[in-house]
Amino acid sequence: MSDIPQDITHDQYAVRLQKLQDMRAAGFDPFRANCEQTYFSADAMKLHVEGQDNIVAVKVAGRLVVIRDMGKSHFVKIFDQQGQIQLYVKKDVVGEETYVAFKKLDLGDIIGAEGTLFKTKTGEITVRVEKYTLVAKALRPLPGNWHGLADPEQIYRQRYLDLIVNPESRERLMLRSRIVASVRRTLAERQFLEVETPVLEGVAGGAAARPFVTHHNALGTDFFLRIALELRLKRLLVGGYDRVFELGRIFRNEGISRKHNPEFTMLEVYQAYSDFRGMMVLIRAIIQDICRDVLGKFELVHTASGQVINFAGEWREARYFDLINEAVGSKLSALRDTPGYREAAIVAAQKLGLDVHAGWETFEVVNEIFSKKIEPALIQPTFVTHLPKELCPLAKLNREDAGLIDVFELCIGGMEIAPAYSEQNDPFVQREMFLAQAGEDQQKMDTDFLLALEHGMPPAGGMGVGIDRLCILLTGAESIRDVILFPSLRPTGAK
RNA sequence: GGCUUCCUAGCUCAAUGGUAGAGCAGUUGACUCUUAAUCAAUUGGUUCCGGGUUCGAGUCCCGGGGGAACCA
Numbered sequence: 001m002s003d004i005p006q007d008i009t010h011d012q013y014a015v016r017l018q019k020l021q022d023m024r025a026a027g028f029d030p031f032r033a034n035c036e037q038t039y040f041s042a043d044a045m046k047l048h049v050e051g052q053d054n055i056v057a058v059k060v061a062g063r064l065v066v067i068r069d070m071g072k073s074h075f076v077k078i079f080d081q082q083g084q085i086q087l088y089v090k091k092d093v094v095g096e097e098t099y100v101a102f103k104k105l106d107l108g109d110i111i112g113a114e115g116t117l118f119k120t121k122t123g124e125i126t127v128r129v130e131k132y133t134l135v136a137k138a139l140r141p142l143p144g145n146w147h148g149l150a151d152p153e154q155i156y157r158q159r160y161l162d163l164i165v166n167p168e169s170r171e172r173l174m175l176r177s178r179i180v181a182s183v184r185r186t187l188a189e190r191q192f193l194e195v196e197t198p199v200l201e202g203v204a205g206g207a208a209a210r211p212f213v214t215h216h217n218a219l220g221t222d223f224f225l226r227i228a229l230e231l232r233l234k235r236l237l238v239g240g241y242d243r244v245f246e247l248g249r250i251f252r253n254e255g256i257s258r259k260h261n262p263e264f265t266m267l268e269v270y271q272a273y274s275d276f277r278g279m280m281v282l283i284r285a286i287i288q289d290i291c292r293d294v295l296g297k298f299e300l301v302h303t304a305s306g307q308v309i310n311f312a313g314e315w316r317e318a319r320y321f322d323l324i325n326e327a328v329g330s331k332l333s334a335l336r337d338t339p340g341y342r343e344a345a346i347v348a349a350q351k352l353g354l355d356v357h358a359g360w361e362t363f364e365v366v367n368e369i370f371s372k373k374i375e376p377a378l379i380q381p382t383f384v385t386h387l388p389k390e391l392c393p394l395a396k397l398n399r400e401d402a403g404l405i406d407v408f409e410l411c412i413g414g415m416e417i418a419p420a421y422s423e424q425n426d427p428f429v430q431r432e433m434f435l436a437q438a439g440e441d442q443q444k445m446d447t448d449f450l451l452a453l454e455h456g457m458p459p460a461g462g463m464g465v466g467i468d469r470l471c472i473l474l475t476g477a478e479s480i481r482d483v484i485l486f487p488s489l490r491p492t493g494a495k
Numbered sequence: 496g497g498c499u500u501c502c503u504a505g506c507u508c509a510a511u512g513g514u515a516g517a518g519c520a521g522u523u524g525a526c527u528c529u530u531a532a533u534c535a536a537u538u539g540g541u542u543c544c545g546g547g548u549u550c551g552a553g554u555c556c557c558g559g560g561g562g563a564a565c566c567a
Contacts, residue, residue: 009522010539012505066530073527090527107520120528144506144519146531151502153562165506255496255567492561 012106012141019104020137030134035112037061041078041085044117045125053118054128060085061112061135063164064105065145074102075126078111079164086126087113093130108138156487169482172475176483178294179471180247183267186289190282192243192269197232199225199249205446206230206394209252212262225251229268230394230462231449234423237460238452242272247467258479259415262488265467270423274461275396276406279420280315280383283410283463287311287381290474302413303476307379309413315381317408323374323384324366328352332366336403345369363390378411393433393443395421413473420463427453 008014023030038059039047047056062078062085074089091099093115105111115129143149145165155162155169162169184194202221204211206228214223226232229246236244250266271278291298291311298312321333328348335341342362349356349365352373356365366388378384386404389397395405406422424430427450434445471483481487 007522007538009537010504012521015521068529068532069526070529070532071526073529075529075532077530086530088528092527120530122528122530124528124530126528141505141520146519147507150507151562153502154506156562258564490561 013139016106016137016139016141019106020139023134023137028134030109030137033133033135035059035061035133035135036114037080037112040082041080042082044085044127048117048119048125050119054116056117057114058117058127059112059114060087060127062110063138064107064109064111065142065164067105067107069103072099076105078113086120086124087115087129087132088118088120088126089129089132093128094132098132102132105134106138106141108140108142109134110136110138153489156481156489157492159485172477172482173485175294175475176471179290179474180467182290182294183247183286183465183467185293186286187245187269190243190285192245192271193241195233195236195241195244195246196248197226197229197246199251201226203444203446203448204228205444205449206232207252208443210254212251212253227252228464229266230464231446233268233270234457234460234462235449235452237270237272237423238455238457242458243270245269256488258481259469259472261468261480261484264480264484267465267467268462269465270460270462272458272460275422275459276385276408276420276461279461279463280408282461283418283420283465284315286465287470295474300474301476302379302473303478304414305379309380309473311381315383315410317383317385319386320370320384320388320404321386324369327369327373361390363388367391375411375416376414379413381410381412383408383410389433390437392419392421393437394424394430396424397429415469415473416466417470417473418463418465420461423457423460423462425453425457425459 008018020030036059041060041062044058044060047058049056060078060080062080064076065079065084066075066077066086068075072091074087076087076089077084078087089099089102094102111132111134113127113129113132115127115131117125118128120126143154143161143165148166149155149162155166163173164170187194200214200216200223202223204224204227206226207230209227211224211227214225215221216223227250229248229250233244233246245267247265247267249263251263252260253262254260256262269279269282271282288298288311298310300309300311301307302309321336325331325333328351330348332341332344332348335344342365345362345365346356349369352369354368354372356368360368385408386398386401387407387409389395389403389405392405392407395407398404398406408420409416410418410420424433430453431450434443434450437443468480468483471477472480475483477483
């Protein structure tokens with residue numbers, strides 16, 4: 001033991017902890033205090049009337065993010081859900097004792113303050129503080145809020161810090177909330193019912209993807225986390241829910257990349273007595289409502305290409321095989337039902353510099369051309385229609401050409417945003433389609449779903465919308481991690 | 496999974512293989528309308544972890560951890 005006090009002035013945690021202990025010793029514990037928040041920051045500022053200072057009283061609350069100590073007065077800023085508001089704390093107004101305590105506050109502390117609104121000589125609407133309360137002591141320093149937080153790992157692992165100091169992140173993620181709210185509004189206006197279906201399933205169907213497996217102890221059985229919403233929602237069509245949707249998390253046990261997170265949010269919508277053409281109208285309404293109500297504009301600069309995407313009006317339609325023919329520079333589709341098709345498709349793909357795996361089915365070779373060469377170039381909203389039937393076993397076959405299906409893939413910004421089908425409701429054809437699946441991507445046969453179809457499902461249009469990708473597109477984000485509050489990372493011990 | 500690359504003070508970043516630094520934050524002081532406030536002084540390091548090479552390693556090599564980009 002030394003009687004010389006240990007120098008802790010360099011250790012911000014220790015300094016703040018000491019302040020907390022001093023306060024508690026003096027009979028005040030910030031963690032037992034609370035305050036009122038009568039207005040958020042921006043709402044409060046709107047209450048000020050030009051030329052009428054110190055009349056309107058407000059109670060605001062938030063985190064201290066700027067402190068400017070002027071000796072016998074302070075200008076500080078607090079930060080709440082709406083942004084920042086400046087507080088003016090003057091010794092003459094609050095009194096000696098309160099002022100001395102106020103000087104001990106640190107950046108990051110959470111306080112409540114009440115006072116009246118006035119405009120400073122530089123024109124900033126400010127609260128002239130009469131009383132304040134510390135309601136949470138920040139024991140850890142904030143990352144500097146001038147440079148912000150740049151370390152991507154810390155941004156994702158400690159998103160709360162990112163939200164405090166990086167305004168772009170905060171805005172982008174709040175925009176996501178407003179986009180999702182707008183989607184719900186558009187669907188509610190059209191009398192769609194929002195439902196919730198199981199995440200834990202015995203068969204993970206409705207898509208082709210590797211599922212996560214978990215175990216139920218009491219039942220002594222494994223469950224799969226759902227990889228799609230489709231088969232449950234269609235059972236509801238059988239049950240007489242004519243317009244349903246679910247906005248839910250689905251899970252795919254696959255790689256993590258800029259466009260993939262193992263858990264992500266899917267909107268699936270089903271409308272009885274409609275078809276894929278009806279879904280075109282609906283998805284346009286959903287996205288155009290977002291443009292009008294959330295973004296306030298119908299044109300967006302596509303971050304990756306620099307092109308301006310125009311969401312207004314009607315959107316382009318293009319047949320899958322027309323796009324393929326255009327990409328390969330020949331009439332490849334004319335060979336579709338001939339023995340030379342496979343060889344021609346392989347040659348065409350290789351000519352475009354694509355690797356063709358020996359085990360691939362022909363439709364997979366052709367689709368490689370689509371996903372590598374065509375989709376990335378579809379920047380403007382484009383409905384790709386008349387896809388080969390092998391790609392979607394749950395869709396209705398086209399009446400004129402049984403090798404095609406009545407579906408669209410909506411591509412925007414080089415990404416697949418929403419596939420939609422005229423849903424298959426013939427239980428015999430559906431069984432055959434499940435059985436006939438080939439290639440790498442196979443869906444599990446769900447016999448209980450087939451039983452439901454045998455009870456009769458109305459004809460319907462259905463659609464899936466990748467909400468995360470839609471948000472990437474509409475917020476100009478570069479990665480799916482930028483539109484997911486807490487993206488999946490490898491777990492690690494406390495840092 | 497493969498390849499490339501990154502990890503240094505609370506934050507943002509420096510440092511030919513040769514004494515680990517700056518700005519902000521922190522601490523002390525001045526200032527009753529500041530705007531990245533200003534002025535003066537000043538503290539602060541297990542350079543992600545573990546080995547190795549070397550007279551000497553933040554830097555080079557090997558292994559491990561975590562992140563990012565590209566590919567699969």
